[in-house]
Amino acid sequence: MLRIAVPNKGSLSGPAMAMLHEAGYQQRKESKELVLVDPENEVEFFYLRPRDIAIYVSSGRLDIGITGRDLLLDSGADSEEILQLGFARSTFRYATKPGTAQGPQGFDGMTIATSYEGIVAKHLADVGVNASVVHLDGAVETAIELGVAQVIADVVETGTSLRNAGLEVIGEPIMKSEAVVIRRTGAPDDDPKVQQFLRRLQGVLVARSYVMMDYDCRVEHLERAVALTPGLESPTISPLHHEGWVAVRSMVAAREAQRIMDDLYDLGARAILTTAIHACRL
Ligand SMILES: Nc1ncnc2c1ncn2[C@@H]1O[C@H](COP(=O)(O)OP(=O)(O)OP(=O)(O)O)[C@@H](O)[C@H]1O
Ligand SMILES: O=P(O)(O)OC[C@H]1O[C@H](OP(=O)(O)OP(=O)(O)O)[C@H](O)[C@@H]1O
Ligand SMILES: [Mg+2]
Known part of the structure; x- marks a missing residue:
């Protein structure tokens, strides 16, 4: 079982538990629970004071933890950050x-x-x-x-x-500073359980900051439209029954979505839709 330290109080606690919940992990229901076992995901969560988390992780008793970069540095503990979580900035x-x-x-x-x-x-x-x-x-x-x-x-x-x-x-x-995932300095970075945990959190980060955009456009406008929505790898283009038109599907940054929709509309694209991404593995 992967053993993970989670902040039990303060600015880090709520957002950390919300992120873990979004990543499909069980979280404690009430604040007096100190340990929670999630057998389905083979994970055990330990709810600890944010300040103490780097010390537990550096001792090797817990595999990874969520804490603040400033708390990690302040502790002087022998742990290192392996993923930035973007909250408690x-x-x-x-x-x-x-x-x-x-x-x-x-x-x-x-x-x-x-x-x-x-x-x-x-x-x-x-x-x-x-x-x-x-x-x-x-x-x-x-x-x-x-x-x-x-x-x-x-x-x-x-x-x-x-x-x-x-x-x-x-x-x-x-x-x-911001919230970060930490592990003991020098711990092997190919542990499949840790890798899977990090992929799940990365999936949440992507799902929070990107939306899926769909639209129809004329073939002659496709290159310019795709330049506006290049996607992470490349957009999906499907033919429409209506000749001379294609449907385009691409991920775009959520904060740019409205501007991109305006630009696509000006280009002649129509039926422009954005939908939320609930989870992903890139
Ligand atoms: N107002 C704030 N905005 C963003 N991050 C904050 C804020 N206050 C504290 N943090 C971050 O939260 C972490 C500190 O968490 P900690 O629980 O120790 O303190 P706290 O949030 O101030 O709670 P407490 O009420 O226990 O003092 C640090 O990483 C710090 O940078
Ligand atoms: O710049 P601001 O938005 O005002 O946020 C910073 C304040 O937030 C935290 O305090 P907290 O409320 O946790 O109280 P504390 O000082 O007792 O930790 C931190 O210690 C600062 O005092
Ligand atoms: Mg405080």
Whole structure:
């Protein structure tokens, strides 16, 4: 059985379980369940704190896990990412009250509050800045107002939390993060059970970001139409009973679908339909 770590709380948990469900796996029904066996798919899910997942996976007791890239880096655990999942996207940044410092070089002698000591300590060492780091569990934005630190380093998505605290970002993002699938560093990459799991998740990612487009067009317009809808490999072209016309079927990126439909219409294509893709293996 493949043993997989899944975040049990926080920003990663809901989207991770939704993605696994879409990939055809059973998921726990209530939040007190710690382990769920899915015998049909030969998988066992362990619901763990997102911060701990890289540690379990690096120990070799679990085969793979879903966590955030920032949590993986912060843990220092011996695990590596093998698939990007596109949710829980964030940046990791320094912030201060306006006028505190121009950039990280100005943090010398200051105290930096963060929940991600591993990332901050490494970054300070890389840029050669001598600052103290104080660990807080969360709501780090308030640390400056309460005098615990002059600088914070935290996850930023929309920037709302920083704005609400009257803080501004300093310097470039320390890193960009998103949810990722991880495995122990150096684990064999040809394990068929892992490969099948990754293919299923890749299928979900494709199904979420592509639609199937069908339309009819005149043969003389086909080349230009196909240039608009080249598909992943090549579109399917079928003859229509009506002579001089063909039916075209092709996958297109969902975010471009409306623009492509307009362009096809202007080209003379008709009966242009898009349908959702529920699952796929490329
Ligand atoms: N507002 C956010 N938007 C996007 N991603 C976020 C956000 N907050 C945290 N993350 C991401 O979620 C992961 C952290 O998950 P974790 O469960 O530890 O924290 P959390 O979502 O802040 O939940 P908690 O309520 O337990 O603090 C990290 O990968 C982080 O980048
Ligand atoms: O840029 P924003 O869109 O405001 O998102 C970033 C905030 O979201 C998370 O906080 P969360 O709500 O999880 O609380 P926490 O600080 O206690 O973890 C993160 O720690 C930031 O504080
Ligand atoms: Mg949080």
